[in-house]
Amino acid sequence: MPSLAEHDAPAPLSRLHARLLLGLFAAVAIFFVGVTLSPLKSGFADAPDRGPGDIGLYRAEIDRIRSGESYYDAAASELAKRGYPTHSVFNWRTPLPVWLIGVLPDITAANAILAAAGIVLLCLSFHLLAGEAGVREAYLAVALLSGALLPCLLGDLAVMSELWCGVFIALSAVCFGVKRPTAGVLAGMAALFFRELAAPYCVLCVIMAAGERRYRELAWWGLGLAAYAVFFAAHVWQVLPRAGSNDLAQMHGWIRFGGAGFLISTAQLNVYLLLLPQWVAALYLAAVFLSSSTWNTAAGRRIGLTIAIYAILFSAVGNDFNQYWGSITAPLYCLAVGRLPTTLGQLWKAAQFTSAIPRTVAAG
16 A cells, blocks of 8 residues: 555755755754844743733633633633733634633643644654654654643643644644545634634635635535634624723734744744753754755645745734744644654755666656
């Protein structure tokens, strides 16, 4: 039975192409490291404790829900009390996962749900990478994924919608990679319900399904997006009476053009990278871009395009305190870097030993 890799075997690289890619990788890595050592550096990984912040806000909302308040009444009270901007509808999070945790008996139940999704993601990722690149690369990807998924088990972090969103986006992409498109759609829609920042990924999936004329998949996406439209309309209907014209507004907005500095800070959202200097995350991000840009399979193209879309988005959108958005892309980064040994080996061989690469003649 052919392996996953044999369905999408990439054409051999020319010496020039391979050398250009290796040179670009080195240049990007040096640039990113330079950013982390300059005033352009962004992020709060090594900053002093700034208090309870968003986690404290969501835990307070959960406590109010458990005492009988609705999610929106709880959010209105806590946002105002803590000085959060509430003027715009987009300052109000949709109910998940705070409402879900509020109705569950304990936050450990939410940890269990996240952990179950993470275990499925680990298993499917190993299967995908082992088939496309090899067992060594699969083990590397899973080892890195453990750092991205460890927060699923760390109590209060389950209140962060970005964590749920990132797990389900990665799960969706991997489901598509192992030929489970319906599961891929359901996981992608789950990501969107947890955080609207999953919308770029969902739009990409719809475009890919339309381009490949997968009409059954398109129908599933249509149903899911229609359900989300109703969900978001109900959210707006609940928020508008509670968001007054005199409420505090976001001071600077979200279009900040943080560029490489903010992008590198989001790449740190892996437990292992948070323990290391930021220049390590800079090298890691350069490796992500190299591996994802050369991942020439159906799964790789989906993951690579998703990484590229969010790289562009995070380069323009987001304040420095939004570093936690990196939880959305962290699992995908692990899958890309898992392929790094294979990627570097192929590029080095093409760049240095072209005589060892067989010439292929197209069949007539």
